[in-house]
Amino acid sequence: MDKKELKREIGRQAIHLLIGLLVIAGIFYIGQTETAFVLGTILILGTLVINWKMLGSQVPVADWFHERFERKAQRLPGYGSAWYIIGLLFIVLFAKDPNSAAGITFILASGDAFSTVFGIIGKRTLPYNKKKHLEGSIAFVIFSLPAYFIMGPSAIILAFVGAIVEGLPFAYDDNISIPIACMFVYYLL
Amino acid sequence: MDSITTAIASLNFPIITEVSILLDGTLFFGVCLLALLAFFEPRNEKRLKVIRVMILAFILAISLKEIMKVPRPCMEIPGKIACPEDYSFPSSHAAVAFALMIAFINKPTYPFFLAFAVFVALSRVYLGVHTIDDVLAGLVIAPISYKMVDVLWTKKN
Numbered sequence: 001m002d003k004k005e006l007k008r009e010i011g012r013q014a015i016h017l018l019i020g021l022l023v024i025a026g027i028f029y030i031g032q033t034e035t036a037f038v039l040g041t042i043l044i045l046g047t048l049v050i051n052w053k054m055l056g057s058q059v060p061v062a063d064w065f066h067e068r069f070e071r072k073a074q075r076l077p078g079y080g081s082a083w084y085i086i087g088l089l090f091i092v093l094f095a096k097d098p099n100s101a102a103g104i105t106f107i108l109a110s111g112d113a114f115s116t117v118f119g120i121i122g123k124r125t126l127p128y129n130k131k132k133h134l135e136g137s138i139a140f141v142i143f144s145l146p147a148y149f150i151m152g153p154s155a156i157i158l159a160f161v162g163a164i165v166e167g168l169p170f171a172y173d174d175n176i177s178i179p180i181a182c183m184f185v186y187y188l189l
Numbered sequence: 190m191d192s193i194t195t196a197i198a199s200l201n202f203p204i205i206t207e208v209s210i211l212l213d214g215t216l217f218f219g220v221c222l223l224a225l226l227a228f229f230e231p232r233n234e235k236r237l238k239v240i241r242v243m244i245l246a247f248i249l250a251i252s253l254k255e256i257m258k259v260p261r262p263c264m265e266i267p268g269k270i271a272c273p274e275d276y277s278f279p280s281s282h283a284a285v286a287f288a289l290m291i292a293f294i295n296k297p298t299y300p301f302f303l304a305f306a307v308f309v310a311l312s313r314v315y316l317g318v319h320t321i322d323d324v325l326a327g328l329v330i331a332p333i334s335y336k337m338v339d340v341l342w343t344k345k346n
Contacts, residue, residue: 033191033320033321033322037325039325043328044328048299048300048303051296051303054295055295082332089329093322093325093329171340176333176336
């Protein structure tokens with residue numbers, strides 16, 4: 001990956017992390033339901049923007065974000081962003097309490113963001129997925145661990161679950177597969 | 190109950206109540222969805238795919254209801270219609286309506302389907318049979334169902 005693409009990817013992951021932190025703030029300051037309502041509204045309006053873009057319209061703010069932060073290989077405008085909002089909404093709605101909602105959100109936001117960056121510069125591929133790097137998976141775990149201070153010891157297990165799922169060669173976007181896997185394991189614990 | 194659900198459920202407009210009650214009926218709702226799909230989507234292959242998505246969204250919703258076991262808000266505070274006996278979270282009406290909506294995301298008719306899905310979702314809260322969380326969960330289930338059918342459809346073809 002060239003320097004320009006790397007810079008773009010770092011910017012993308014910074015926004016990914018920031019949005020996750022904003023959702024965590026929302027969970028604690030305005031409530032889970034209210035945060036879900038905001039996310040749902042953003043998602044609904046976002047799909048309208050996607051529709052306009054797919055029909056060939058210019059949408060200035062969306063175009064600006066797309067140029068600077070969306071992956072060039074992405075087949076549909078806003079596809080990655082939409083899945084991220086869906087993943088966050090899933091967590092906020094299905095989590096039993098604010099702490100688990102915030103903790104799993106942190107794992108998705110921080111773990112996934114740092115794993116992407118470290119994965120790009122990583123050298124050793126995963127045995128079960130040659131397209132992903134071990135350094136990325138390790139970074140996922142390490143940068144998810146602060147969720148321990150939000151939701152307790154279960155964060156440690158979920159950090160590993162998220163790292164494994166993130167590394168799998170799935171057809172599904174990480175932004176939904178990680179929340180579903182983490183929530184499933186959390187309910188089992 | 191959260192303030193958003195309370196605010197929507199406390200509204201009272203006779204015409205909206207009548208339409209919401211009509212859409213509450215499973216048969217009428219189902220016929221509506223199929224009619225919209227048949228009228229606005231000319232390709233049989235796409236129609237079949239969307240029907241599969243809606244069926245999957247429905248199955249996921251009713252399965253999750255049994256797992257999550259969240260009681261209906263009308264169990265606590267009476268709604269505008271008789272309280273259904275099944276669980277509340279997530280809303281199967283919303284899940285299926287949003288699933289239909291997604292099928293038209295690349296079409297000029299999308300705003301109509303979006304408005305329809307949002308109306309169906311909010312009507313459930315308006316009638317007092319769901320909370321806002323329930324219908325938002327339907328909004329999550331819809332794209333997941335779509336993606337699952339998409340992956341399976343691509344593998345099959």
